[in-house]
Amino acid sequence: MPSPEAVTNDGGIFDAEFLARLRLLFVRLRRRRRQARQGVQESPAAGHSREFRDHRHYARGDDIRTVDWRLYGRLDRLFVRVFESVQEFHVHVVVDTSASMADPHPAKRIAALRLAAALAYLGLSQQHRVALIGVDRACRRELPPLKGPGHIHAIIRRLVDLPFAGIGDLDAALAAFRPDGGRRGVVFLISDLLGGDPARTRELARRFASWPGETHVLHVLDPAEERAPAEGELLLVDSETGAERRVWLDRDAAQRYAAQVVAWRDGIAKECLGRRIDYLRWDAAAPFDDQFVTLLERGSGLAGT
C-alpha cells in the first residue's frame, strides 16, 4: 500500500485527506469482507491453480503436464488433473472526458476523478486488473489493465492528465467499448450522460445491458444543472460545442426546465433498472464518502458483497 502523500496531486483533488479516507474505506471494506467470506473470487470455470478439483480423461491437446502419472500406473489409462480456475477480476473504469464534465461545473470533474481513483484503488488493492478507459466521442484505453496496488500512482497520474475537453458522444464512443467477454468483470461508467439528444440517452441502457458482468452507471450531475441558471434574458453557450442560444427565462420556463431534467434523469434510472443495471445519481456537490459507501452497499463484485 503506497503512502497517500506520495500520490500525485492536482489542485487538491487527491490530497492527503482524501487518500487517507480512501485507505480507511478500504480497511473497513476488507475487514467486512473477511468476516463474510475468505479468498479470492471463485469461478465455476476450470483453470490452472494449486487447488485440485477433479480428474477427467485425457483428451488430445491437453497439457501433458497435467497427466496424473500415478493414476496411469494403477489404471493404465491417461487421466488429467483438473484444478480450480482462479480468473482475474477485471475492473473497467470508464470515465466520460467530454468538456461537459468540467465546464462550467468543475465539481463534476473532481467528483469523477475521485470516484475513478477510488474504484481503481479498491480494485488494485484486491488484486484485480483495473483498466482505465476514457470516452468522449471515441473510446480510448488510457491505461492497460493493471494489477497490484503499486499501480495506483500511474492511474492517478493518468486521471489527472485526462483532458476533459472533447465533445461528448457516448453512443458512438461506447459502441467501440468491448469489455473482455470471457472474464468476469465489472464496468463503472462515470459520466453525466450529456451530449447529443437527451431523448436518446435512454437508449444507452441497451448498450450497457449488452456488456458481460456488472455494469454500474454513475450519473454525475451538479445540482446547478438541475435547475435553471437564472431568470431573464440569457445567452446560453454550450460548453462542448460552443453553440449559442438566446432565451428568455421566466418562472414558468424555469419550472418546466427543471421538470424536463428530472424526467430525463428518472427515465434513465428507470431504463437501467429495467435492464438490471445499477444506476446511481452522483451529486458532484455532495460529500464523497457517503455516496461512495452507498455505492458499495448497493452490491458490487468489487465490494465483494
Added chain:
Amino acid sequence: MNALAPSQLWWLLLLAVPVVLHLVRPRPRALRTTTLPFFLGLDRRSADSPWLRWLKRLIALLLSVAVMGAATAAAARVVVGGGDGGVRGVVVLVDRSASLAARGDDGRTRFAALAERLQARVSALPPTVPVTVLAYDARPTLVLARSVDRQAAARAIAALAPRPVAGDPEPAIALARRLAAVDAPAALWHATDHAGDDGGDERVAIERVLPPAMRARNVGIVAADLRRLPLERNRYAAFVQIDAVGQPAETIECELDVAFDGRVVEVRRLSIASGASERLQVPVAAGDARRLGFTLRAADDRLVADDRVELTVPEPRTLRVVVASRAADPFIALALLACAGDGLAVETVAADAWPTPAPACELLVCDGWLPAELPAGVPTVLIDPPSAPPGVALRRLDGDGAPIESPRVIDATHPLLYGIATRRVRLTQTAAIEAESGVEPLWASPAGAALAAATVAGRRLVVMAFAPARSEDLPLSAAFPLLMANAVGWATQGDDEATPAVWRTGALIDADGAVAWDDAAVATDGETRPRELDRVGVWRAGAAAGTAALLARAETGLGDGADPALTAVDGGFGGELARAALWAALALLIAESWLFHRRGVA
C-alpha cells in the same frame, strides 16, 4: 393641441432613456451550460427567433415611450381642440320654449336630449375657451356669464328646463351675437328645435344645435279670444283655433272639453288632419261663468302646454247713459230703450239744467244741444249738433236742412253701419261734417258727410248731422234703433277691451307682488314691478287677475328642426386630456405587464 402646464413638458426628455437603452442595450448575460438541449425544448416564447425577439423589444420600447408620453401629457395637462374651430369664446344660446318640452317615445323631453348634447360639446371645449350660456323663450336670460369653469357651464345647462312660453329668438340671437363679439372670433351655438340659418359671419360663427328627430304628434290650442257679440252687451263668443301636427295624411282624433268655472258643460269630438286647423266658436253670456275653460285631449299627445286655455268672461255691466236735449225726442228714447236689455241705464237731463260739473256717465248723448265743454274722456253721441264739437269741423246748412235719400256709404264695414240698410234711409241733413284727420265719414251727401265717427283726444265721437224727428221715416224704421245701438256699442267699445280675456304666457304684468297661480300659493314681496306670466293657468297678482295660455302656433308645431341622423349624443373628442392620459398610461402599463411580465418570477 396646447398644454396648460407647458413646463411639465420637460419630462418628455425622459423619453430618451428607453430609446437609449434600446439602442445601446447590453448584451444578455452569457452563461455556459451543459444542458442547452433542455432549454431548446422549452416553448417558443423562451427561445424565440431573432426577428420575433426584435419585434418584442420594439413593442416594449413603444409601450414604454407611450407610457411616459401619456404620463407627461397628464402632467402637462395637454388639451386638444374639440370642434371649436379655433374660436376664442363660445356663446351657448339655449331655446327653452314650450315646444322643447315635447316628449319622445322614450319619455324624455327634447330639451333633455338637447341639453345632454350641449353639455358634451361644452365639456369637449378647450379649457381656455370661455363659455357664456344664454337661455330664451319670450325674452333672453343670461344664465352663465363668460366662464371657463366647465362644471359651472354644465350645471347651468342642466338647471335649465323648457317653459310653456313661446320662443322669440330674434332678440336672443341679437344679444348672443353682441356677447359673442366680445371674444371674436367666437362661436354661437344656437340650441333649438327650429331649423334655419341665423346668418353667421367671420367674427361670430353661428351653428344650430338640433335635438334628435322625434315622431311628431300634437294637437294644441293656438288661438283663443272672447269677443262681444255685435250690438249686444254682456254677450260674447269665445273663438278657439286648434292646430294638429302629425304624420303626413294622418288624422288626429281629439276631444275638446268646454268648462264653465271648471265644470264641463260640453265635449266636442274633433278629427283634424295633420297640418290643418279647426276653428270653434262657443257663445257665452257674462253671467254664465267667470272662467271659460277649454281642454284638449288626444292620444299620444307630445306637448301638454298647449292643451289648456282659460278665458276670463267679463262680469255683466250696466252702462250708464245720459241723454241731454232741449226737448226730449221720443224716438231717441225708444231707440235707447231697445238697448236696455243689454244693461243700459238711461238718464235724461234737460239741457237747460245741465249741471256743472257734468254728471258721471259712461256715454253722453246730446240731442240738438252741445254743452260748452264735453265731459273729459266720456264717449259722446252728438245728434244734430248746433255747432262743431271739439276736433270736428261742422258746417250748418241753411234753412231746415236738406232731405237726403239713400245717402252714399263711405265705409260699409264700419261697426256703426252693421245691419243697417242704408239704401232705404231717408233723412233730413242739417249740417255737413268736414272730413278732417281723425274723422271718418260714413254717410255722405252732396252737401257733405251726414254721419261720421271720430276719435278726438282719445274720446270716441259719433256725429249724426241730421235730426231724427224731422227726417222722413228714419225714426220709424229699424235703421235708427240699429244705428243708435251701434253708436252706443262702438263708442263704448274700449271699456270691454281694456282687459284681455287671456294673456299669453311670457307676457309681463305690473304687480305689487309675486304672481300667484290657482294651484300654488306665492307670497307677495310688496314690490311693484313687471312680473312674468310663465305658466299656463289662472293667475292673480295683487289686484290684477287673469288667465295665461301658450297660444303659439310655432310651439304647437313642435318645431321643424331635428337631426334625423342623430341617434346619440355627439360629444366629440377634445378638451383636457389629463384624465384620459392617466387612464392611457395605466392601460399601457397593464398591457406591457401582461405582454412581457405576466409569467415573471415573483
